[in-house]
Amino acid sequence: MAKNSAKDIEVTAFATHQIITQPNPLRKVLRRVEDKDMDDPVSRAEQALAGLAGEFKDWMTTEVNRLSAAYVAIRNDGFTKDRRDELFRAAHDIKGDAATFGYPAAAGIAESLCRVIEHAPDLERVPAELFTHHINAILAIVHENTKLDSISVSAELSRRLRKVADDYLADVNRDRPEHLEVILAPSIVPAE
Amino acid sequence: MFRIDFNKLRFLVCDDNPHMRRILRTLLHSFGAREVYEAEDGATALEMYSHYVPDIVITDWAMPIFDGLELAQMIRQPESKGNPYAPIIMLTGHSEKRRVTVARDAGVTEFLAKPISAKGLYQRILNVVANPRPFIKTKTYFGPDRRRNTNSAYMGPERRVGEKHEVLQQPSLLDKARSSI
Numbered sequence: 001m002a003k004n005s006a007k008d009i010e011v012t013a014f015a016t017h018q019i020i021t022q023p024n025p026l027r028k029v030l031r032r033v034e035d036k037d038m039d040d041p042v043s044r045a046e047q048a049l050a051g052l053a054g055e056f057k058d059w060m061t062t063e064v065n066r067l068s069a070a071y072v073a074i075r076n077d078g079f080t081k082d083r084r085d086e087l088f089r090a091a092h093d094i095k096g097d098a099a100t101f102g103y104p105a106a107a108g109i110a111e112s113l114c115r116v117i118e119h120a121p122d123l124e125r126v127p128a129e130l131f132t133h134h135i136n137a138i139l140a141i142v143h144e145n146t147k148l149d150s151i152s153v154s155a156e157l158s159r160r161l162r163k164v165a166d167d168y169l170a171d172v173n174r175d176r177p178e179h180l181e182v183i184l185a186p187s188i189v190p191a192e
Numbered sequence: 193m194f195r196i197d198f199n200k201l202r203f204l205v206c207d208d209n210p211h212m213r214r215i216l217r218t219l220l221h222s223f224g225a226r227e228v229y230e231a232e233d234g235a236t237a238l239e240m241y242s243h244y245v246p247d248i249v250i251t252d253w254a255m256p257i258f259d260g261l262e263l264a265q266m267i268r269q270p271e272s273k274g275n276p277y278a279p280i281i282m283l284t285g286h287s288e289k290r291r292v293t294v295a296r297d298a299g300v301t302e303f304l305a306k307p308i309s310a311k312g313l314y315q316r317i318l319n320v321v322a323n324p325r326p327f328i329k330t331k332t333y334f335g336p337d338r339r340r341n342t343n344s345a346y347m348g349p350e351r352r353v354g355e356k357h358e359v360l361q362q363p364s365l366l367d368k369a370r371s372s373i
Contacts, residue, residue, distance in 0.1 A: 019337075020327040022277070026247060029197045030322060038193045041223045045310035048222035049215065059211045085256070092254050093209050096285030096306030100215065107307065111287075187287045188305060 049100075056101035057142075063097060064106075064142050066090045071135050079123050088117045094138065105154035106141045109134055111187075112162040119169050119179045130168060134161055196321055198224030204246035205230045206237035206263060207283070208255040212308075216250060216283075219310055223317075234258030238266050242274050248320060250313075253284035253295070260284070261298050268299035270334045277327060279320035279336075283308060299335025301325075 009022045067090040074083050091113040098107035113134040120126045141154045166183065173179040203225055205216045213230050220228050229244050231237035235258045237251065249267065251260035264280050279301040284291070287305045295303050302316040325336040 016330060018329040020329060024324050025277070026201070026321045026324070029200045029247075031195050031197060033193055033195045035193055038195060041196075041198075042310045042314050045219045045222040045314070048218050049310060052215065052218060063211070089208070089254055089256070092285045093212075096308075097209065097211060099307035101211075114285075182288060182290060185289055188289055188292065 053102070060094075060098065060101045060103055060106070060142050063090070063094050064139050067094060067110075067135060068139060071131055074131075075128070084117065084123060088114060091117065091134075103141055103154075105158040106138045108155075108158035109137050109141070109161055112158070112165045113138075115169060115183065116165050119173060119183055121172055121176065121179075126168075130165065134165070137161060194318075194322060196223075196318060199226050201225055201248060201321075202227040202244060202246045203229065204237060204240055204244065204249045205251075206232075206234060206249070206255070206260060207252040208232050209252070212252065212283075215308060216313075219308075219313055222310075223314065234260060234263040234266075237263050241267060241278075245275060246278060248279050248281065248317065250281045250283055253282060253286055253291070261295065264295070264298040264300050268335050270329055276334065279324070281313075281316050281320065283313075296338055297333065299333075301336050 004022045004025050009020060012019045012021070067087070070083065070087040070090045074087060077083070091110045094110035095107050095114055098104065098110060113131070116126060116130060116134070117123065137154075137157050141157070169183050170180065173183060198220070203220055205213055205220070205228060207213050207216065207230075210232070213232070217228050217230065227244075227246075229240050229246065231240050233255050234251075237249075238258075240246075241249065249263075251263055253260040260282060264282070267274075267278065267280065268276050270276055280299065281302045281304060282295045282300045283304045283306065284295075285306045292303050301320050304312050304316050327335060328337050
């Protein structure tokens with residue numbers, strides 16, 4: 001259904017470019033309905049997502065164990081491109097998933113760790129404590145979530161780790177303006 | 193009001209993380225979609241794209257070997273035998289301005305920063321279904337029209353030559369990404 005036939009595609013040529021237009025291939029899936037007949041697919045989806053919540057703790061534990069294993073491999077055998085990429089992807093997945101799973105502070109710490117991995121000019125020279133503090137904090141938030149005064153303590157932990165990481169990155173990138181610009185730029189995702 | 197008949201849409205979801213694929217599948221099914229195909233890497237997604245001819249692609253960015261950006265670039269091949277026009281929604285943990293720009297320049301149609309929300313995903317799908325943009329082909333780009341600037345007096349270095357000032361009255365991809373929650 002998604003593809004129009006070639007005769008429906010109109011190409012208009014200009015000096016530097018072509019503009020290609022075609023009838024909306026998805027127009028048939030749009031239906032006009034009266035307000036009274038409009039259901040709420042977003043609300044339905046939110047309820048379905050809430051139905052998965054019982055699994056989030058296990059999923060988050062899997063994610064942090066993967067992160068921890070990725071760092072243990074680096075600590076034992078050093079950085080290689082594959083190990084670095086696995087550490088980044090593990091942290092990056094937590095950055096993206098943790099808030100959905102109910103651990104927003106862990107997402108913030110994982111983001112800070114991603115920034116260190118992405119912007120440190122030489123990962124071998126990054127103090128090991130910077131990695132271990134980030135990873136241990138994420139582990140603690142996930143494993144001790146029910147014991148910690150979780151919101152205030154973990155949010156404060158996240159803020160402090162981000163500050164330490166940003167200070168480190170600003171220092172080691174002082175002669176790399178392209179990285180410094182990215183480090184100092186605000187996120188497009190609104191803060192909590 | 194418009195309603196989307198999700199049961200007539202075919203989705204391809206590409207994410208290496210099984211938990212995120214499960215969440216996406218759950219959201220799409222609860223919207224009403226029946227056909228949701230899943231790939232865990234870009235290479236598999238490209239094969240499935242050719243085989244199943246999905247209406248909409250939802251892809252992660254960071255994946256091993258063949259990432260979501262490369263997938264978008266492979267789909268946006270104007271001479272390909274497949275469909276180079278399918279809407280591509282980039283769903284990613286990347287949340288920096290420059291990433292939005294890079295995704296846009298790879299031919300991505302919509303950008304949605306994680307954490308995912310039902311509302312954000314629905315709005316992106318609604319937009320690609322209801323407001324498709326024309327495609328532009330230049331020497332270096334093939335993909336949805338990237339211009340959303342309503343300033344017709346713009347005379348910068350990438351000004352197109354030879355047409356009237358036709359612009360789409362839409363917020364920029366970056367502004368939309370910022371309001372994704």
